[in-house]
Amino acid sequence: MKMRGGVPNWLLENNTNLYELFLVNNSLSGPFQLPIHPHVSLSQLDISDNHLDSHIPTEIGAYFPSLTFLSMSNNQFNGSIPSSIGNMSSLQVLDLSENNFSGKLPSCFSSLPLVHVYLSQNKLQGSLEDAFHNSFELITLDLSHNRLTGSISEWIGEFSHMSYLLLGYNNLEGRIPIQLCKLDKLSFIDLSHNKFSGQILPCLRFRSSIWYSYLRIYPHRYLIREPLEITTKSVSYSYPISILNIMSGMDLSCNNLTGEIPPEIGNLNHIHVLNLSNNFLTGPVPQTFSxxxxxxxxxxxxxxxxxxIPPGLVQLHSLEVFSVAHNNLSGRTPDMIPQFSTFNKSSYEGNPLLCGPPLSRHCTTQEEEASSLPKRASTDDIEESGFMDTYVFYVSFVVTYIMMLLVTAAILYINPNWRRAWFYFIKQSINNCYYFFVDNRHMPSWLEVRNLLCRYF
Structure with missing residues (x-):
């Protein structure tokens, strides 16, 4: 049976030693009323999944100063988040998600020992600049599905315990700060559906086996207290606590990112989700993705x-969702072997130069051969090589010519009989040069010049 009506404050007023109060998933409605007197013993309060509405009382922090856990999610609260929450000096978990809160993020958060913060699916505005700049103990920060603006501040690199950073579906912009590369305990980062620009950071790191050892040493500290909504396999799921502890991935989709995909991303062999779709990325699919x-x-x-498409991708046996649709890829599609035998043409459509099953376009003999041959040298490499060959030819010719003159002068000076031989040599040389340059009308190769010189020396 579900409780109805308002929050039963009599439970608080008649139980001064009450430490935990959970009124989850009931039919409570109306505004949230504070008790007559502050309750200094209550450490956990959960009134989520109800129908409570109106503003949260501005004095809530003074009435529950000892809270370590506060969840008011999935209600119909509106207005701004009270700054008096800063009086909850022991607050570690704050969940106000799935409401209608608006206004800016209060600066009081930076003075709290927050570990897990869930503020997603509201109407919060403003920047992140002052809200969490001293919250160095944060493990989970979920601000997705709001109306936040500005950029990610550089202080994000100081959150050495950060594991889940969800900022998707906002209006954030600027470059992805390089300070994110300092976060070596990341499990999932979601920056999707924003206006981020610039290139993908090649130095991003995700948790390794060391993280799991850390989790065993401090199980309560690093336990995710609430489910998180994460978009994976093209669908948004609310992942429960048991799965989140082993979930890892990166979603940078629907931004303005440019440049090539760093091959270093292929070294993130612990991640389960990688979404880079709907950007302006160029260049090849890295071979390291295998x-x-x-x-x-x-x-x-x-x-x-x-x-x-790198043929080595067929080694990804855990792959369930795959799409390279609507690019400029060419060549043959990967072999139709598990898991790739499960992907239909929608995974490849929008690439006119792709061929092979499951596409209807068959590969030509040239395309089949091109798929099996190593990459050819680029045009720039060929041009540079041609330039160097011509340069070497002329330098060698001039050096040889000068040496020949010096040797000839020495010979003619020493022996007069050789002078007569020299005039004969000049005559024959002129005849041969005429053959090369006039009769055949072609530039002699270096081999021909060398043979000509060797013939008379």
């Missing part, structure tokens, strides 16, 4: 990628 041995969802669609 190292993503645990990836379950790989989406590179709607970019400007070129070149062939």
């Amino acid at each position: 190292n993503l041995s645990e990836v379950e969802s790989l989406d590179l669609s709607n970019n400007s990628l070129t070149g062939a």
Whole structure:
């Protein structure tokens, strides 16, 4: 049976030694009323999944100063987040997600020992500049599905314990700060559906086996207290606590990112999700992606990628979702062997130069051969090589010519009989040069010049 009506404050007023109060998933409605007197013993309060509405009382922090856990998610609260929450000096978990909160993020958060913060699916505005700049103990920060603006501040690199950073579906912009590369305990980062620009950081790191050892040493500290909504396999799921502890991935989709995909991303062999779709990425699909041995969802669609699809991707046996649709890829599609036998033509569509099953376009003999041959040298390399060959030819010719003159002068000076031989040599040389330059009308190769010189010396 579900409780109805308002929050039963009599539970608090008649139980001064009450430490935990959970009124989850009931039919409580109306505004949230504070008790008559502050309750200094209550450490955990959960009134999530109800129908409570209106503003949160501005004095809530003074009435529950000892809270370590506060969840008011999935209600109909509106207005701004009270700054008096800063009076909850022991607060570690704050969940106000799935409400209608608006206004800016209060600066009081930076004075709290917050570990897990869930503020997603509200109407929060403003920047991140002052909200969490001293919250160095944060493990989870979920601000997705809001209206936040500005950029990610450089202080993000000081969050050495950060594991889940979810900022998707906002209006954030600027470059992805390089300070994110300092976060070596990352499990999942979601920056999707924003306006980030610039290139993908090649130095991003995700948790390794060391992280799991850390989790065993401090199980309560690093336990995710609430489910997180993560988009994977093209669908948004609310992942429970048990799965989140082993979930890892990166979603940078739907931004303005440019440049090539760093091959270093292929070294993130612990991640389960990689979504780089709907950007302006160019260049090839890195060969190193065949190292993503645990990836379950790989989406590179709607970019400007070129070149062939690395055949080594067929080694990704955990792959369940794969898309390179709407790029400029060419060559043959990967062999239709597990897991790739499960992917239909929608995974490859929008690439006119791709051929092979499951596409209807058959590969020509040239395309089959091109797929099996190593990459040819670029035009720039060929031009540079040609330039160097011509340069070496002329330098060698001039040096040889000068040496020949010096040797000839010495010979003619020493012996008069050789002078007569020299005039004969000049005559024959002129005849041969005429043959090369006039009769055949072609530039002699270096081999021909060498043979001509060797003939008379």
